Amino acid sequence: MYSKTGLSNMKLVLNVLRFCFICHMGACNADNSSSSLSVKPNRCIALQQGQTCYSTLDFRWKTPTTGEYCLFDERQTKPLVCWTGNTMDSFRQKFKSDKNVNYEIRLKLGDQTLANALVKISWVYKSNTSSTSRWRLF
Amino acid sequence: VFLKRLFLTCAVAALFAASAHSADIERDVRTGRIGVNNGNGGYFEFGVDLNLRAFRERAFLNPGVVLAGAYRYRGLFFEALSPSAELPSGPFGGISLGYTLWRNDQWTVDFLGVNATSRLATGRENDIENSPDPARERAILERRTFYNGAGIRLTGYFGNTIFQYRLVTDTHGGNGITSSARLGYSRQVRNWNFHGVIKADFTSQETGQFWYGISEEEASERLEAFDVNSSTINYSAEIGATYPVRENVVYRSIMRYTELDDALARSPIQDSEFIYRWSNSISYVF
Numbered sequence: 001m002y003s004k005t006g007l008s009n010m011k012l013v014l015n016v017l018r019f020c021f022i023c024h025m026g027a028c029n030a031d032n033s034s035s036s037l038s039v040k041p042n043r044c045i046a047l048q049q050g051q052t053c054y055s056t057l058d059f060r061w062k063t064p065t066t067g068e069y070c071l072f073d074e075r076q077t078k079p080l081v082c083w084t085g086n087t088m089d090s091f092r093q094k095f096k097s098d099k100n101v102n103y104e105i106r107l108k109l110g111d112q113t114l115a116n117a118l119v120k121i122s123w124v125y126k127s128n129t130s131s132t133s134r135w136r137l138f
Numbered sequence: 139v140f141l142k143r144l145f146l147t148c149a150v151a152a153l154f155a156a157s158a159h160s161a162d163i164e165r166d167v168r169t170g171r172i173g174v175n176n177g178n179g180g181y182f183e184f185g186v187d188l189n190l191r192a193f194r195e196r197a198f199l200n201p202g203v204v205l206a207g208a209y210r211y212r213g214l215f216f217e218a219l220s221p222s223a224e225l226p227s228g229p230f231g232g233i234s235l236g237y238t239l240w241r242n243d244q245w246t247v248d249f250l251g252v253n254a255t256s257r258l259a260t261g262r263e264n265d266i267e268n269s270p271d272p273a274r275e276r277a278i279l280e281r282r283t284f285y286n287g288a289g290i291r292l293t294g295y296f297g298n299t300i301f302q303y304r305l306v307t308d309t310h311g312g313n314g315i316t317s318s319a320r321l322g323y324s325r326q327v328r329n330w331n332f333h334g335v336i337k338a339d340f341t342s343q344e345t346g347q348f349w350y351g352i353s354e355e356e357a358s359e360r361l362e363a364f365d366v367n368s369s370t371i372n373y374s375a376e377i378g379a380t381y382p383v384r385e386n387v388v389y390r391s392i393m394r395y396t397e398l399d400d401a402l403a404r405s406p407i408q409d410s411e412f413i414y415r416w417s418n419s420i421s422y423v424f
Contacts, residue, residue, distance in 0.1 A: 123382075
């Protein structure tokens with residue numbers, strides 16, 4: 001018969017093994033607090049509301065040293081770029097949108113979002129000024 | 139002559155570009171991005187500009203102030219055009235108050251109740267310093283040219299192309315009628331917005347005399363008496379670009395060429411039969 005102490009030691013060993021296995025799969029890096037994502041500029045400005053805004057975005061991020069990660073544009077299912085651990089910490093991407101766009105760092109295996117950054121679209125002339133503000137012939 | 143040809147070539151090229159991209163225009167119409175303004179609201183712009191005005195024998199580089207805006211409420215509208223965007227030869231800018239009488243998805247018919255305009259820019263303003271009779275010449279060059287009109291404005295929106303016809307009569311002093319037909323085109327290229335406008339402006343003989351004529355009583359040694367003896371049609375072309383620098387700041391560059399009818403260009407207060415104007419401004423948009 002096993003003693004109570006032996007049983008709890010066994011549970012401890014199993015938990016350690018489970019942790020190591022999960023780490024190997026990359027999921028142990030799913031700690032949001034150790035990941036960050038920033039984008040510059042985080043605001044894109046077009047002249048007239050409804051117009052498509054164009055920019056070039058510079059992403060910078062921090063991710064744990066192990067695990068595989070990808071940067072996603074919320075409008076696309078395919079990742080913009082993927083990397084392992086901290087082998088990569090920046091990326092440049094052309095931007096074109098008429099709506100706010102959220103970018104996310106996710107685990108390559110799994111949908112868990114570790115960090116995100118929003119690019120907001122702004123317009124100088126809002127829609128209620130539509131044809132008067134765009135430019136007029138007078 | 140070279141500058142004149144270059145400018146006209148650019149303006150014509152801008153308008154040909156409109157027809158070359160007609161598919162884009164249709165798509166924009168369907169998405170509702172372009173068309174008649176149905177909403178209430180408006181904007182106001184305040185800024186500074188540096189403008190170059192070139193005549194046949196002289197050019198002026200001047201700083202200026204940009205004041206422009208528009209507000210619309212239930213069909214009533216107010217529009218103010220920046221001095222820097224005003225046609226240098228006269229009455230086509232200013233402040234407008236009006237009411238939209240009728241509209242559909244493509245056309246609007248507006249009643250213009252007030253259409254005030256400011257002083258002419260003739261290219262002779264700086265001559266006063268060297269004048270043998272400065273007081274008399276200043277009285278002519280800086281005289282009131284306020285044109286308080288009432289009339290009708292018809293505007294048609296065709297994708298990125300706008301057509302506008304306007305007929306205004308002076309209700310303040312009975313100084314004749316003006317009328318204009320204008321065709322404009324705008325196009326977004328990345329975050330830049332480019333536009334081109336060509337115009338034909340009709341000015342009645344009375345209005346021409348009001349602005350460019352010199353009576354015997356007014357005449358001086360250099361600015362002799364002059365009668366505008368016919369109505370005139372003046373042509374102009376404009377190209378420009380606007381860039382949103384920040385959420386409330388825009389940069390705008392506008393080049394305009396105006397060709398005056400001989401009946402106005404021969405006036406002693408007018409320096410030449412053509413005027414170039416190039417304005418660069420930075421404005422804050424409220």
